[in-house]
Amino acid sequence: MxxxxxxxxxxxxxxxxxxxxxxxxxxxxxxxxxxxxxxxxxxxxxxxxxxxxxxxxxxxxxxxxxxxxxxxxxxxxxxxxxxxxxxxxxxxxxxxxxxxxxxxxxEDVGGEAGLPSLLTRPGATADPIGAHVATGWFGPGASYSTAPAGAYEQRTNVLTSDGANNFETALRAPGEAMLQLRFTDGRKLAVSTAWRDDDLENWRVRSGENQDRAILDDLAERLTQLLHEQGIAAGVDVWENGAERGLSFLSGDFVSVEGFSVSGRAATLEATDPPGMVGGLRDGVFARRFEVGAVAAASDLFVGAQSFVFTTADSAQSTITVDGATAGIDAATLVTQLNEKLRAAGLAAAASLHDVSGALSLRIDSLHDLIDVSATLNGASFDPVLQAPGVWAAGGLPAASAGQPFGDGVRTMAAAGGSPLLTHTGAVDLEIVVDTPGGEKTITVSVSAAERLNDPDAAPGEWSGVFQERLDTALNVAGVYVDAQGGDLVNWAASEAAGHHIKSVSINANVLSLAGAPPALGIGGAFSVERSFTSAQAATGVSDDVTALLNDQTVAITFGTVWGEKTVSATLEAGDPRTLESAALRLNAALANAGYDMGVEAVALSGGGAGMRVIAGASHSIRAVSEVALGGVGSAVTLDPIDSQSRADDPVGAARVAERASRGAAISETSAASA
Structure with a gap:
């Protein structure tokens, strides 16, 4: 049967x-x-x-x-x-x-992790006006804007000069430039743009520029525009030393330039790190520590090859060798050379040796993309062990100040109704789901009823520090930049700048209602004003009625993030005027509550009438904005390009940067390979 x-x-x-x-x-x-x-x-x-x-x-x-x-x-x-x-x-x-x-x-693996996908380019706003027109992380570059403090720089070799140069020849012939970047989470992004023969290509030449400088300036702007369109914390400028010139690639904390080529010819890159580097860590900020004791006596010399193997989350392994030669080197010299090589290899880690009662302990401090370390010192093998978080991190979130990595772009969320531990007084099965660019990560922590009975709560709604340490360790081991603040499970924080966002928190299968705290900027959930988008006309004025809202009071915004496409909606309240200003008010409250680095404003448009200005902040978690829907009627949204203001200095008749970048433009992204 x-x-x-x-x-x-x-x-x-x-x-x-x-x-x-x-x-x-x-x-x-x-x-x-x-x-x-x-x-x-x-x-x-x-x-x-x-x-x-x-x-x-x-x-x-x-x-x-x-x-x-x-x-x-x-x-x-x-x-x-x-x-x-x-x-x-x-x-x-x-x-x-x-x-x-x-x-x-x-089966068909199109669009799966580990495979490149082509990204679409947004439309460009023709003439954005009014408040908060923002042109990105780097904008049009010098002399109009500069990269934020703490930027990393990588310079190409000489691309143009008074003498013969293969790169200059390639720039004057039909060709293309490709810039490749890598994110700390394992994603890779490539942007490319092309040009015609020197006699046909309309390179933008500003007053006072010679042809060589004009070509590089224009190429730098085109590449920066393509990066700006995808919300990347990177930009391109021109370096100049007499008659010699090249390109300078600037980037933020979680992205680096992996390569640059002109018509297939790879340029060499020379890195200049920001001040305050400790090994490969800016300002010495780190999330996790690996440690092993008694690797040598404090007075020992390290003779011959000393090797270290670093394994990152994308399963890549880097072997670094420090040569102690036959005479040997002391611990301080070994650490100095190892940290120099970590920085040169682009590994976000720093090494140290500590004297503990005459024996040396090896410490490797790093970000979460480092998942394993091994060392061979004086012929003996050692496997440093991941430690429970200490003063250097709260859970998986590094301790940092404003301006440092992880010091900004941190989203705080609070559970409604106070501590869930007041209700769940016995056994606790906690589940935290974190959105990352590589997919969801789920962290589970369990505490039995017997454990809570044997280790009573420190106060009503606040569990024992032993269980809080268990949660902190689980977050750190999972490699999420998330902190459970306090011991009551009410307040949570995540580094959106690192691409991590708290999707949900559940206790005993009951999902907590989390609400984001509005950032200090006061415009929705935006941390700052870094990029801006402008909608099509939706009303005759910012305070005039929107026809569609008279019958349908719902408002919504659809946008792309590093975690996929999202839609946030709200409804006007009974006493709200049916205007763009009311729509912005309700959408901003919803965006702050949902915890996305965005905000909206009602603005006048250069062509007449009014629309919506959408701003995105410096977390770079917002990739694109699809539309703003008012009363069920969608309004198209375009990105304000990097030359929104600087175009005033362009020659009459010069094409806008978004148009100049269009020839041969392609943007592809490869997700981190799934395990």
Missing amino acids: ERRVAIDLTEMGSITRSLGAVVSFVNTKLGVAGVASRLEAVDQTPKTSTIVIAGEAKTVRYTGLKQYALKVDVRAGERVAFETDAPQPAFYAVGQAGNGARLIKL
């Missing part, structure tokens, strides 16, 4: 879709249907992994994600088969594994 058991996970309601919960749900359905067979989750996480260093295989402690298999326990002589309710073409392969067989399914 055949039994067909339909499995619909929507029937789980608010229960978290963890593997264990899904298996339990399926088994319940099987039991109700009278089926004896069951599913089982099997932990197959390896204890160790093998890496090859200098041709030698080395077994190290496995630090990757947990690995589970799904086992079908066939009972009572039953035969079990699975089928999908929405079949799609796929190719299946069966392979033999060490502990059984493995079924591999291959």
